[in-house]
Amino acid sequence: MDEKGAFLATIREALGYPGEEVRTAGECRRLFDPGDDGDIFDRITYRTHVEKQSLLKLMMENAVPLNLGVHPVRSFAAAARTIGDIVSAARPEFGDIRQIIQHDDDDIARLQLWKKFAGQAVTVHTSYQADMAVREKAIASYVGITAPRWAVADSATIVEITGPGRPRSTSLLPSVHIALLRIEHLLADLGEAYALLRKNPPQESVVFISGPSKTADIEAHMVHGAHGPREMHLVVIDERMTADRNYQGSGLFPAE
Amino acid sequence: MSDVEKSAYRRDARRGIDDECLQSGLQKIQNRFGKGAMHYWAETADDGLRDRVKKSRMETLENLDVVLSMLADNIEAAGGHVYYARTAEDAVDYCRRVAVKNEVKSVVKGKSMTSAEIGLDAVLEAEGMEVTETDLGEFIIQLGEDRPSHIIAPCIHLDRQRIGRLFQEKLDIPYSEEPPELTQAARRALRKILLEADMGITGCNFAVAETGKISLVSNEGNIRMSTTMPRIHLALMGIERVAATMSDHQGMLQLLTRGAALQKLSTYVSFVGGPRQPGDPDGPEEFHLVMIDNGRSRILADEEFREVLACIRCGACLNICPVYGKIGGHAYNSPYPGPIGAVVSPLLFGINRYADLCKGESLCGACLDVCPVRIDLPRMLLALRRKLAYGDPAWQTTRHKWLEAMGFRLWRTLIASGPAYRLALRCAGLLQKPFISKSGMIKKMAGPASAWTRDRDLPPLASEPFSRRWKKKYSQAAKATSSEVDNG
Numbered sequence: 001m002d003e004k005g006a007f008l009a010t011i012r013e014a015l016g017y018p019g020e021e022v023r024t025a026g027e028c029r030r031l032f033d034p035g036d037d038g039d040i041f042d043r044i045t046y047r048t049h050v051e052k053q054s055l056l057k058l059m060m061e062n063a064v065p066l067n068l069g070v071h072p073v074r075s076f077a078a079a080a081r082t083i084g085d086i087v088s089a090a091r092p093e094f095g096d097i098r099q100i101i102q103h104d105d106d107d108i109a110r111l112q113l114w115k116k117f118a119g120q121a122v123t124v125h126t127s128y129q130a131d132m133a134v135r136e137k138a139i140a141s142y143v144g145i146t147a148p149r150w151a152v153a154d155s156a157t158i159v160e161i162t163g164p165g166r167p168r169s170t171s172l173l174p175s176v177h178i179a180l181l182r183i184e185h186l187l188a189d190l191g192e193a194y195a196l197l198r199k200n201p202p203q204e205s206v207v208f209i210s211g212p213s214k215t216a217d218i219e220a221h222m223v224h225g226a227h228g229p230r231e232m233h234l235v236v237i238d239e240r241m242t243a244d245r246n247y248q249g250s251g252l253f254p255a256e
Numbered sequence: 257m258s259d260v261e262k263s264a265y266r267r268d269a270r271r272g273i274d275d276e277c278l279q280s281g282l283q284k285i286q287n288r289f290g291k292g293a294m295h296y297w298a299e300t301a302d303d304g305l306r307d308r309v310k311k312s313r314m315e316t317l318e319n320l321d322v323v324l325s326m327l328a329d330n331i332e333a334a335g336g337h338v339y340y341a342r343t344a345e346d347a348v349d350y351c352r353r354v355a356v357k358n359e360v361k362s363v364v365k366g367k368s369m370t371s372a373e374i375g376l377d378a379v380l381e382a383e384g385m386e387v388t389e390t391d392l393g394e395f396i397i398q399l400g401e402d403r404p405s406h407i408i409a410p411c412i413h414l415d416r417q418r419i420g421r422l423f424q425e426k427l428d429i430p431y432s433e434e435p436p437e438l439t440q441a442a443r444r445a446l447r448k449i450l451l452e453a454d455m456g457i458t459g460c461n462f463a464v465a466e467t468g469k470i471s472l473v474s475n476e477g478n479i480r481m482s483t484t485m486p487r488i489h490l491a492l493m494g495i496e497r498v499a500a501t502m503s504d505h506q507g508m509l510q511l512l513t514r515g516a517a518l519q520k521l522s523t524y525v526s527f528v529g530g531p532r533q534p535g536d537p538d539g540p541e542e543f544h545l546v547m548i549d550n551g552r553s554r555i556l557a558d559e560e561f562r563e564v565l566a567c568i569r570c571g572a573c574l575n576i577c578p579v580y581g582k583i584g585g586h587a588y589n590s591p592y593p594g595p596i597g598a599v600v601s602p603l604l605f606g607i608n609r610y611a612d613l614c615k616g617e618s619l620c621g622a623c624l625d626v627c628p629v630r631i632d633l634p635r636m637l638l639a640l641r642r643k644l645a646y647g648d649p650a651w652q653t654t655r656h657k658w659l660e661a662m663g664f665r666l667w668r669t670l671i672a673s674g675p676a677y678r679l680a681l682r683c684a685g686l687l688q689k690p691f692i693s694k695s696g697m698i699k700k701m702a703g704p705a706s707a708w709t710r711d712r713d714l715p716p717l718a719s720e721p722f723s724r725r726w727k728k729k730y731s732q733a734a735k736a737t738s739s740e741v742d743n744g
Contacts, residue, residue, distance in 0.1 A: 214476070223435050
C-alpha cells in the first residue's frame with residue numbers, strides 16, 4: 001500500500017470500516033449533495049436596477065465600520081476623477097516616487113488614468129501578462145487598482161479571482177487599494193457569491209476582501225494597515241443614477 | 257512539544273493570577289468578545305445555522321477518508337504536492353526536506369497552531385534558516401521569546417508598555433506605546449522580510465475537498481503575503497480541518513468569524529491551493545499540503561471524543577471560560593489553551609501528562625453555550641476525569657489514587673446508612689471548629705484531606721444540618737395540620 005493508502009486506511013479503521021476497502025464519494029452522496037441554487041440564481045438574474053441601488057446603499061452603510069470608502073459615480077469619467085483625487089491625496093509610504101499599478105482590465109483601461117496625472121509625476125503601470133516586471137512594479141507602487149468580479153453588500157466584501165493580467169499582489173502590496181465595480185455586479189449576500197463560485201469553480205485563487213488590512217493584537221486596539229493596504233476604496237459605477245435617484249438621501253433613498 | 261512537569265499547571269496558574277497585566281488583558285477580551293458572542297447568540301433569531309454546521313461537521317468526520325482522498329486528488333490534479341504525516345516527526349521532517357531541497361534561507365509563517373504542535377521552528381532554525389512569524393501578535397511573541405497565550409490574540413498577556421520596550425530594544429526604534437506607531441514599525445520590519453522570503457508556511461483554517469483549495473482567514477494580510485510572495489507555499493493541516501463542499505465551507509466560515517471576533521467576515525478570506533497556473537501573474541511556484549494525523553485518528557476512533565474534532569478553532573470558549581479568564585493561557589502549557597485545550601491537549605499529547613487541565617476546569621458549561629458548533633466540552637472533561645479516576649488501557653490511564661477511591665467508597669457506604677451518616681455529621685461538626693478561619697471558611701484540613709484544601713476553601717458544615725431542619729419544619733407543619741383537623 002502506498003503512503004496515501006496506508007494513511008487513509010488508518011482513518012477508515014478509526015471509523016469502523018475495513019482498512020483495506022477503499023470507499024468512494026458515491027458511498028456518502030448526501031455529503032457531496034450539490035443542492036439546488038436555482039432560487040439564488042433567479043434572485044440574482046431578475047434583480048431590478050432599483051433593487052441594486054438599494055443594495056449599494058446598504059453596502060455603503062456596512063462599509064463604514066470597516067473603514068472602507070464606497071463612492072457611487074455616474075460615469076467612467078466620474079470614476080476616473082474620483083480615483084484621480086484619491087491618488088493625488090495619498091502619498092507614497094515606502095519611498096518618494098509616485099507609481100501606481102492597475103489590473104489589465106477593460107473597464108479600468110476605459111478610465112484612461114494615464115491622462116489624469118498630466119501635471120503630476122505619477123507613473124501608471126498596468127499588470128500585463130507579458131510584463132516580467134509586474135512583481136517589482138507592484139512593490140514600487142503606492143496605489144493598486146483592481147476590478148473585482150463581484151461585491152457583496154451584506155458584508156461589504158469584494159471578490160477577486162486571480163487570472164492573466166490580474167495578479168493578487170495589486171490588492172495587497174500598495175498602501176492604497178482602489179476597486180472598480182459596475183453596479184450590475186453587486187450581490188446581496190455571501191450566499192450569492194458562494195453560489196456563483198459553485199457554478200463555475202475557478203482554478204485560480206480567490207480572495208474575499210472586506211476593507212483595509214487591520215490588527216487588534218496590541219491591547220485589542222484596532223489599527224488599520226497591518227500588512228496589507230491601510231486604505232481601501234470601492235468605486236461603483238451606476239450609469240442610471242439620476243438627480244432624484246442618487247445616494248445622498250433624496251428621491252429613491254430618503255434621508256434617514 | 258516540550259515536556260511538561262507535573263506541577264507546571266499549579267505553578268503557572270498561580271503566576272497568571274498574580275500577573276496584573278495578564279488580568280487586565282483577559283478582562284478586556286472576555287468582556288468584549290466573550291460577552292459579545294453570548295449576546296449575539298441570544299439575539300440571533302435564526303439559530304439553525306449552528307446546528308446545520310455541527311451536523312455537517314460530524315458527517316464530514318464520519319466520512320473523513322473519502323473527503324481527504326478527494327481533497328488530495330484535486331490538489332494533485334492542480335499540480336500541488338500532498339504529504340501524509342502520521343506523526344509530528346513525519347510532518348517536521350517533510351517540511352525540512354522541502355526547505356533544504358529548495359535551498360530556502362528565509363521562511364515566513366502565518367499564524368499556525370499546528371506548527372507549534374509539531375515543533376517545526378527549531379528544526380528549520382537548526383538548518384540555518386531564518387524563521388519569522390508574521391502575524392503581529394505572534395511576531396511580538398517571537399521577539400520576546402515568549403509563548404502565545406490565546407488562540408486568536410496571542411499576546412493578550414502583554415501591555416503596550418512592554419511591547420513598546422520590546423520594540424525599542426529589538427527593532428531599534430524610539431520608544432512608543434501607541435498601538436498605531438508600534439504596528440507601523442512592525443509593518444515596515446516585516447514587509448522587507450515578507451518580500452524576500454523563499455518559503456511561506458501557514459496553517460489551514462478549512463480545506464474544501466470538492467474544489468481542492470485551502471482557505472485562510474486573516475485580518476492583517478500577512479497570510480496573503482506569505483502565500484503570494486515566496487516561491488514555495490507549504491500549508492500544515494490537521495486531518496479534521498476540512499469541509500466536503502463549498503456550501504459546508506460557507507457555514508463554517510460565518511461561524512468562525514462570528515465566534516472569533518464578532519465579525520460578519522474577516523478582512524481577508526483566501527482560497528488557494530496548487531502552484532500558480534499558466535498565465536497566472538503571481539503566487540507560489542510550488543505548493544505543498546501536509547495532512548497531519550499525530551493522534552487525531554485515535555480521537556476519531558473514540559466516539560466519546562470524536563465530537564472535539566468538529567471544533568473550528570475560533571477561540572470563543574477562551575473568551576467566556578471563568579478558569580481561563582483567571583489563569584490565562586500559559587498554564588495550559590499547550591498550543592491549545594482554554595477549555596478546548598483542556599480537552600484536546602490530553603487527547604493529543606497524553607491524558608496522564610495533561611491530567612491537571614481537565615481537573616482545573618469548572619464544568620460551568622459556558623464553553624458549551626458559547627461554542628458556535630455547540631461542542632459539549634463539559635461532557636468530555638468529565639469523560640477525561642473518569643478515565644483518570646478509573647483507568648482505561650485504551651488511553652494508557654491507570655486508576656488515579658487508591659486512597660481517593662477508598663475515600664469515596666467509604667463515603668458511599670456512609671451516606672447510604674442514615675444513622676451512621678447523621679452521627680458522622682455531628683462528629684464532623686464538632687471536629688471542624690478549630691479549622692474554621694476568620695473568613696468563616698475552612699482553609700486547611702488535616703491529614704490526606706489537606707491536599708484538597710491546598711487550592712480551595714471549603715464552607716464549614718452548618719451548625720444545624722439540613723436533615724434536622726427539615727424534620728423540624730416538617731413535624732411543625734404536621735402538628736399544625738393535625739390541630740386544624742381537631743379544631744374543624
